[in-house]
Amino acid sequence: MKNFKNQIDFFLRQYLGFSRKNYSEKNESKEGLFAQQKALEREQxxxxxxxxxxxxxxxxxxxYLENLYTVDLLERFFELEFRDNLTVLDIGCKNWCYARGEYFFFKRYCKNLILDGIEIDSNRLYTNFYNRREVAKFHIKDLKGAKYISKDFLRHDRRYNYIMWFLPFIIKEPMQKWGLPDKYFQPEKMLSHAYELLNSGGNIFVVNQGLTEYNVQKGLCQKLNIPFILLGEVKSEFLNYEIPMFAMVLNKN
Ligand SMILES: C[S@@+](CC[C@H](N)C(=O)[O-])C[C@H]1O[C@@H](n2cnc3c(N)ncnc32)[C@H](O)[C@@H]1O
Incomplete structure (x- = not known):
C-alpha cells in the first residue's frame, strides 16, 4: 500500500514539477552559536x-552548522594532495544545503573543481512550495563548477576522483518512509555503479545512520569485493544527531 502511494506521488512530482522560483535565505548573526570552547576553536x-x-x-x-559539520568530517578523514583538476560527486544530495561545505573543502586542494550533486527526487516540494532543486540552486549559486543534476544516479556515467555519499538508502523501510517507490531500492547496484565511476586512487566517503545500516553497508562492500576502511562512529562539535552516525572510506587502487 505504501509503495502504491509512493509510486503515484513520485510520478506526479516528476510529471508536474511545480515549484516557486528564486528561493533565498537571509543571513543570520552567528553570535553565541557555540558555548563550548572546543567548538569555537575548531570553528576558527x-x-x-x-x-x-x-x-x-x-x-x-x-x-552554517550543516556546512561546518560537512567540512569538519571531511577535514578529519581526508588528506589530499594539491592538483590542477578534481572531480567530486555527491550522491542523493537532496536540496544540497551542505554543498558549500563540500565545495570549500575540495577547492582548497585544486585549481579547478567540478562538484556535481545528483538527486532523483529533485521535484519534491517543501511546505513553502519551493522544491529541492530550487533550494539547491540557491545553495550553489556562487560556486563556480558546481552543478545540481536531477537524475537517477544509475543513469549517470561521469567519472570522479571522490564520491560523497551521506545517508544512502541501504535498508528498504527508511526509503519507503522518505517517499521513493520500491523499484528504486537497489543498494547493491548503486554501490557497484558508484565504484565503477570512481577513478583509480579515488575514494568514496559513506556516512550511515545507525549501526544496523553501517553493518549492512559493510556487508555490501564485502560482497562486492570493495576495499574499505571503517571509521566508526563520527561525531562533530557542530551538529548532534539523535541516531549515531558511522562512516567508512572505500578505496580504489
Ligand atoms: C536519506 S537521503 C540523504 C540526503 C542527503 N544526502 C543528506 O545527507 O541530507 C537519501 C537521498 O538519496 C536520494 N536518492 C535515492 N536513490 C537515488 C538515485 N538512484 N539517484 C539519485 N538520488 C537518489 C533520495 O531521493 C534522497 O534525497
Missing part, C-alpha cells in the same frame, strides 16, 4: 584553513 581552525568567511557571513545559523 576550519574558517582559516578553508576560507569560510563568506559562508559565515552569508548563511542562516542552521545552514
Amino acid at each position: 581552525y576550519l574558517l582559516e584553513k578553508f576560507g569560510l568567511e563568506t559562508l559565515k557571513s552569508n548563511s542562516t545559523r542552521q545552514n
Whole structure:
C-alpha cells in the first residue's frame, strides 16, 4: 500500500514539477552559536584553513552548522594532495544545503573543481512550495563548477576522483518512509555503479545512520569485493544527531 502511494506521488512530482522560483535565505548573526570552547576553536581552525568567511557571513545559523559539520568530517578523514583538476560527486544530495561545505573543502586542494550533486527526487516540494532543486540552486549559486543534476544516479556515467555519499538508502523501510517507490531500492547496484565511476586512487566517503545500516553497508562492500576502511562512529562539535552516525572510506587502487 505504501509503495502504491509512493509510486503515484513520485510520478506526479516528476510529471508536474511545480515549484516557486528564486528561493533565498537571509543571513543570520552567528553570535553565541557555540558555548563550548572546543567548538569555537575548531570553528576558527576550519574558517582559516578553508576560507569560510563568506559562508559565515552569508548563511542562516542552521545552514552554517550543516556546512561546518560537512567540512569538519571531511577535514578529519581526508588528506589530499594539491592538483590542477578534481572531480567530486555527491550522491542523493537532496536540496544540497551542505554543498558549500563540500565545495570549500575540495577547492582548497585544486585549481579547478567540478562538484556535481545528483538527486532523483529533485521535484519534491517543501511546505513553502519551493522544491529541492530550487533550494539547491540557491545553495550553489556562487560556486563556480558546481552543478545540481536531477537524475537517477544509475543513469549517470561521469567519472570522479571522490564520491560523497551521506545517508544512502541501504535498508528498504527508511526509503519507503522518505517517499521513493520500491523499484528504486537497489543498494547493491548503486554501490557497484558508484565504484565503477570512481577513478583509480579515488575514494568514496559513506556516512550511515545507525549501526544496523553501517553493518549492512559493510556487508555490501564485502560482497562486492570493495576495499574499505571503517571509521566508526563520527561525531562533530557542530551538529548532534539523535541516531549515531558511522562512516567508512572505500578505496580504489
Ligand atoms: C536519506 S537521503 C540523504 C540526503 C542527503 N544526502 C543528506 O545527507 O541530507 C537519501 C537521498 O538519496 C536520494 N536518492 C535515492 N536513490 C537515488 C538515485 N538512484 N539517484 C539519485 N538520488 C537518489 C533520495 O531521493 C534522497 O534525497
